[in-house]
Amino acid sequence: MYVCLCRGITDNQIRKAVQAGKTEFRQLKQSLEVGAQCGKCVRMAMEIIATEIDKM
Numbered sequence: 102m103y104v105c106l107c108r109g110i111t112d113n114q115i116r117k118a119v120q121a122g123k124t125e126f127r128q129l130k131q132s133l134e135v136g137a138q139c140g141k142c143v144r145m146a147m148e149i150i151a152t153e154i155d156k157m
């Protein structure tokens with residue numbers, strides 16, 4: 102599922118990045134550019150980060 106339409110970033114890409122150690126939103130923004138344009142995806146991206154951290 103696409104989370105960030107502006108940059109074409111999926112939930113799977115975000116999950117893999119979190120699993121690889123990018124557990125803070127700013128790290129994801131730097132590496133994937135999620136949320137770097139309109140910002141509408143930030144809330145959902147942060148929810149995915151929190152869910153993945155809970156699983157760790």
Ligand code: FES
Nearest residue numbers: 105107138139142
């Ligand atoms: Fe992610 Fe616009 S939807 S920056």
